[in-house]
Amino acid sequence: MLRSRTKLIELGKRQLCRSMCKSSELTLVEVDDKTGIATLTMNKPPVNSCNLEFLRALKSAMKEIESNKCSGIILTSSNDKVFSSGLDLNELRQPNPERLATFWKELQEMWVTLYLSNVPTAAAINGHALAVGCVMAAACEYRVMLPDFTIGIHATKFGYVVPPFIVNTYLSVLPHPVVERALLQGKIFSTQEALQINLIDEVVNSKDEALCKCADFIGSFEQTNPVARALTKRQLRAPFAKQLLEDPETELRESLEYINTPLFQESLDQYLLQLKKKNKK
Numbered sequence: 537m538l539r540s541r542t543k544l545i546e547l548g549k550r551q552l553c554r555s556m557c558k559s560s561e562l563t564l565v566e567v568d569d570k571t572g573i574a575t576l577t578m579n580k581p582p583v584n585s586c587n588l589e590f591l592r593a594l595k596s597a598m599k600e601i602e603s604n605k606c607s608g609i610i611l612t613s614s615n616d617k618v619f620s621s622g623l624d625l626n627e628l629r630q631p632n633p634e635r636l637a638t639f640w641k642e643l644q645e646m647w648v649t650l651y652l653s654n655v656p657t658a659a660a661i662n663g664h665a666l667a668v669g670c671v672m673a674a675a676c677e678y679r680v681m682l683p684d685f686t687i688g689i690h691a692t693k694f695g696y697v698v699p700p701f702i703v704n705t706y707l708s709v710l711p712h713p714v715v716e717r718a719l720l721q722g723k724i725f726s727t728q729e730a731l732q733i734n735l736i737d738e739v740v741n742s743k744d745e746a747l748c749k750c751a752d753f754i755g756s757f758e759q760t761n762p763v764a765r766a767l768t769k770r771q772l773r774a775p776f777a778k779q780l781l782e783d784p785e786t787e788l789r790e791s792l793e794y795i796n797t798p799l800f801q802e803s804l805d806q807y808l809l810q811l812k813k814k815n816k817k
């Protein structure tokens with residue numbers, strides 16, 4: 537009882553000393569004056585699907601947080617049912633070639649910025665995290681999730697080949713056989729299943745609790761040297777990012793080629809129809 541009261545008081549304090557740093561319409565950044573932790577809230581209605589502008593806003597917010605020497609980043613969502621629905625599929629449908637290339641490069645850069653961030657990163661997954669939404673969470677160092685939501689990469693279910701950097705994000709948190717089965721089945725996990733396979737670290741009952749857990753995780757590095765920590769993280773993660781860092785053009789070319797195939801475009805049309813139909817029922 538006493539412990540939970542202390543926790544609540546602690547939570548109140550944390551909320552009080554939060555100050556706004558920089559926001560765009562699509563992202564909201566709040567920095568805790570005491571801990572230096574930045575909470576980056578995704579705010580693209582209705583479901584945080586990543587279009588070009590949103591990817592740009594996310595990358596720029598993360599870079600800004602790093603350059604302000606914050607002690608860590610907590611990634612979360614302003615929507616209390618959806619963390620992120622992944623890529624905005626409208627960006628991939630009958631695309632304008634120039635915009636698609638710019639979009640895909642932004643995706644690559646946003647991923648590299650998050651995956652190799654110098655500061656500790658944690659995801660407070662307060663809703664469904666699908667496809668690239670799951671990738672963003674998995675690119676963080678720690679994940680805590682609310683019950684009764686779903687998380688996973690179901691690309692193969694609707695005719696998408698999974699790009700290598702997405703495979704690598706899974707491989708850096710899950711064992712190879714688990715990744716193989718999950719990606720080939722296009723498996724979407726419930727919160728409980730995600731906990732069982734260690735795709736997430738903990739389950740919590742509220743967003744506030746999720747933010748607290750993430751702050752505690754970031755706080756656990758207080759006694760470490762930030763430069764040594766950042767370089768060690770980079771060393772550990774570099775093999776998974778190597779391909780994209782050394783040769784982003786090949787990944788870009790292969791992805792654009794694939795997205796422009798009739799097979800991909802037909803599957804996408806069908807999938808988008810299904811998504812819309814669901815709402816008309």
Ligand SMILES: CCCCCCCCCC/C=C/CC(=O)SCCNC(=O)CCNC(=O)[C@H](O)C(C)(C)COP(=O)(O)OP(=O)(O)OC[C@H]1O[C@@H](n2cnc3c(N)ncnc32)[C@H](O)[C@@H]1OP(=O)(O)O
Pocket residue numbers: 582583585617618620621622623624625626664666667668669691696697698699700790791794795811812815
């Ligand atoms: C050799 C190398 C080859 C490389 C090849 C690379 C090329 C392949 C690329 C593959 C990469 C894929 C990664 C992705 O991230 S693809 C995105 C996949 N995401 C999804 O499938 C999520 C779909 N959405 C949902 O399941 C649900 O929306 C939800 C997230 C569970 C939320 O449900 P909820 O009921 O709350 O909301 P609605 O479904 O009513 O959605 C509200 C409106 O938003 C539209 N919507 C939802 N998600 C998307 C999306 N990802 N893109 C665009 N639009 C989306 C939905 O249609 C609703 O619109 P409406 O109001 O107009 O009906």
